[in-house]
Amino acid sequence: MAPRMSASAPLxxxxxxxxxxxxxxxxxxxxxxTAGTRTALSFEVIPPRHGHxxxxxxxxxxxxxLEEYNPDYIAVxxxxxxxxxxxxxxxxxxxxxxxRMRPLAHLACTAGTRAELSEWINTLVDAxxxxxxxxxxxxxxxxxxxxxxxxxxxxxxxxxxxxLEAEQAPRFAAGNLAVGVACYPTGHxxxxxxxxxxxxxxxxxxxxxxxxxxxxxxxxxxxVSFIDHARLAGVKIxxxxxxxxxxxxxxxxxxxxxxGTEAPADVIATLQQAAEISPEREHExxxxxxxxxxxxxxxxGAGCLHIYTHNNAAVTRDLLARIGIRPRASxx
Numbered sequence: 118m119a120p121r122m123s124a125s126a127p128l129x130x131x132x133x134x135x136x137x138x139x140x141x142x143x144x145x146x147x148x149x150x151t152a153g154t155r156t157a158l159s160f161e162v163i164p165p166r167h168g169h170x171x172x173x174x175x176x177x178x179x180x181x182x183l184e185e186y187n188p189d190y191i192a193v194x195x196x197x198x199x200x201x202x203x204x205x206x207x208x209x210x211x212x213x214x215x216x217r218m219r220p221l222a223h224l225a226c227t228a229g230t231r232a233e234l235s236e237w238i239n240t241l242v243d244a245x246x247x248x249x250x251x252x253x254x255x256x257x258x259x260x261x262x263x264x265x266x267x268x269x270x271x272x273x274x275x276x277x278x279x280x281l282e283a284e285q286a287p288r289f290a291a292g293n294l295a296v297g298v299a300c301y302p303t304g305h306x307x308x309x310x311x312x313x314x315x316x317x318x319x320x321x322x323x324x325x326x327x328x329x330x331x332x333x334x335x336x337x338x339x340x341v342s343f344i345d346h347a348r349l350a351g352v353k354i355x356x357x358x359x360x361x362x363x364x365x366x367x368x369x370x371x372x373x374x375x376x377g378t379e380a381p382a383d384v385i386a387t388l389q390q391a392a393e394i395s396p397e398r399e400h401e402x403x404x405x406x407x408x409x410x411x412x413x414x415x416x417x418g419a420g421c422l423h424i425y426t427h428n429n430a431a432v433t434r435d436l437l438a439r440i441g442i443r444p445r446a447s448x449x
Contacts, residue, residue, distance in 0.1 A: 225254030
């Protein structure tokens with residue numbers, strides 16, 4: 118199976134019996150807020166391409182749009198086109214300078230040796246980060262481990278973050294860095310079985326992870342089943358569903374391939390039928406499928422969403438409107 122990559126490299130009515138007492142799809146947020154709670158909301162964004170001034174207006178609009186929703190945090194990835202972690206640090210500094218959003222940085226073991234990762238953690242904290250998403254990262258084709266001197270697993274990186282945090286406790290005014298990790302409702306491509314996925318998640322929790330964000334999934338039943346198994350095994354940290362707008366067949370197939378999972382045949386067929394009518398119909402049907410996925414997950418009790426924005430403000434706003442999440446007055 119192909120190596121798994123980030124979902125940002127990052128269903129007509131879903132037939133699933135509703136749990137007793139669960140809210141109807143679309144009403145979960147209103148019910149929660151009436152009860153004095155609210156749906157936790159976060160976004161994933163990609164740093165602008167290094168040296169591309171034409172991205173400036175798009176990025177400014179993206180940040181302005183996301184801030185309207187007063188998200189709990191905004192996760193910033195890293196990529197070759199944006200200068201890897203230096204681009205991440207620069208973008209986080211901008212977010213910290215120009216908005217009130219709380220930035221969280223992606224950091225992968227592939228970024229360097231243990232000593233280099235320690236330097237990057239300090240650089241990111243200096244840029245304004247108070248949270249990290251600790252990842253193993255993608256192995257080079259044909260390899261089964263990272264080079265000598267590199268941390269081999271995400272739980273090793275979580276432990277490094279906690280060690281540095283303890284050494285610099287006064288810097289955080291008796292607070293802590295938030296540390297998130299990835300989890301896999303449909304299984305990791307390199308895992309022997311589902312139990313191994315749960316064991317790895319437990320290791321990350323023991324190392325000090327505060328929460329986990331799921332990789333791509335298309336069926337809410339996969340998420341619910343994963344939650345049930347994880348809780349029975351002793352996983353106590355929040356397991357946040359990551360939702361990717363399914364705006365085209367091409368995107369769904371590509372992201373499924375990169376994530377090492379398989380898009381359901383009915384999803385592909387539905388999108389292909391819509392694409393035969395027009396690109397606009399394909400987009401609309403894809404947004405309907407995505408909104409229904411998010412609504413069912415919320416109705417099942419998730420209480421939170423992490424949106425893979427792909428830096429598209431309009432699509433993100435449209436998706437949130439479809440599931441009843443509106444800009445929050447406190448962000449004004």
